Amino acid sequence: MLLKINGIEKNISSSTNLAELLLELEIVSPHCAVALNQEVVPNSKLKKTKIHDGDNIEIVHAVGGGL
Amino acid sequence: MESSKFKIGDKFFKSRLIVGTGKYASFEETRDAIAASGAEMVTLAVRRIELDKTKESILNFLDPKTYSFLPNTAGCYTVKEAIMTCQLAREAGLGNMVKVEVIGDEKTLFPDNEATLEASKVLVKDGFQVLPYCTDDVVLCKKLEDTGCSAVMPLAAPIGSGLGVCNPFTIKLIREAVKVPVIVDAGVGTASDACRAMELGIDGLLMNTAIAGAQDPIKMAYAMKAAVECGRQAFEAGRIPKKLYASASSPIDGLIDI
Numbered sequence: 001m002l003l004k005i006n007g008i009e010k011n012i013s014s015s016t017n018l019a020e021l022l023l024e025l026e027i028v029s030p031h032c033a034v035a036l037n038q039e040v041v042p043n044s045k046l047k048k049t050k051i052h053d054g055d056n057i058e059i060v061h062a063v064g065g066g067l
Numbered sequence: 068m069e070s071s072k073f074k075i076g077d078k079f080f081k082s083r084l085i086v087g088t089g090k091y092a093s094f095e096e097t098r099d100a101i102a103a104s105g106a107e108m109v110t111l112a113v114r115r116i117e118l119d120k121t122k123e124s125i126l127n128f129l130d131p132k133t134y135s136f137l138p139n140t141a142g143c144y145t146v147k148e149a150i151m152t153c154q155l156a157r158e159a160g161l162g163n164m165v166k167v168e169v170i171g172d173e174k175t176l177f178p179d180n181e182a183t184l185e186a187s188k189v190l191v192k193d194g195f196q197v198l199p200y201c202t203d204d205v206v207l208c209k210k211l212e213d214t215g216c217s218a219v220m221p222l223a224a225p226i227g228s229g230l231g232v233c234n235p236f237t238i239k240l241i242r243e244a245v246k247v248p249v250i251v252d253a254g255v256g257t258a259s260d261a262c263r264a265m266e267l268g269i270d271g272l273l274m275n276t277a278i279a280g281a282q283d284p285i286k287m288a289y290a291m292k293a294a295v296e297c298g299r300q301a302f303e304a305g306r307i308p309k310k311l312y313a314s315a316s317s318p319i320d321g322l323i324d325i
Binding site: 005006007008010025027029030031032033034035038040041042043058059060061062063064065 | 087088089090091094097110111112113114115116118124125126136138139141147151154155156157158159160161275
């Protein structure tokens with residue numbers, strides 16, 4: 001299925017939910033968060049949240065920043 | 068001699084200096100400058116993870132046992148972006164104390180006060196401890212306090228401008244008008260700016276560029292630490308009033324008469 005992840009279109013073959021997607025993308029940071037179609041998904045619900053063709057996903061983490 | 072302690076929301080701090088983590092040459096420099104500053108709370112931004120690289124995280128250089136994190140909504144121009152950024156930050160384990168900034172103008176990075184107020188209302192209801200970045204407007208600060216914000220953060224001058232406190236009178240008026248902590252945020256350029264800001268009686272000071280952009284950031288961090296402490300002590304000590312005419316320091320009694 002074709003997903004938009006962090007603004008980039010990607011073809012995802014094996015993942016069916018957000019938790020699997022993070023593993024497939026090799027994102028292991030404990031300090032990241034996910035939004036699916038403009039809604040924040042709690043980390044506790046990543047496994048239960050299914051992904052579908054055309055979904056827009058943002059995966060973020062903390063970076064240095066001030067103002 | 069110690070100054071009084073500093074409370075924001077449910078947190079207590081010894082240091083009244085909060086620093087940003089951006090614009091440094093390296094993570095190591097970030098870590099060392101923050102340590103030199105004595106700050107106990109640092110701001111962080113929330114950004115997309117780079118998918119095709121394995122990058123070090125700034126969190127590897129900042130011990131969560133030493134520092135409280137204050138994720139910010141830097142780069143947000145809308146209420147929705149600011150709210151979502153805070154929710155993502157909380158989900159990423161950065162806590163529920165957030166700096167809310169909704170930018171209204173690209174050139175000056177001045178906040179959109181209306182949007183900031185709106186976002187703050189929603190976020191307070193959602194259980195966040197909100198520290199809103201705003202202009203030095205007394206009425207606005209009172210409204211932000213009324214929505215339940217944990218502090219108000221009026222700017223001294225535009226972000227990164229190094230101008231220092233442009234209007235000390237409005238900052239003083241804000242300190243008189245609200246009961247929540249007043250943390251001046253943005254625009255400080257050098258140590259004397261920080262000292263003067265603290266002498267106005269504000270509770271805390273937030274800066275990033277003044278330290279990170281200095282020619283020797285570590286040295287400037289030490290200077291800022293001292294400036295914030297000395298400005299606060301001078302305020303608590305109670306200065307002499309300004310007078311037009313002299314007032315002799317030595318006694319008149321006992322003068323020789325020749």
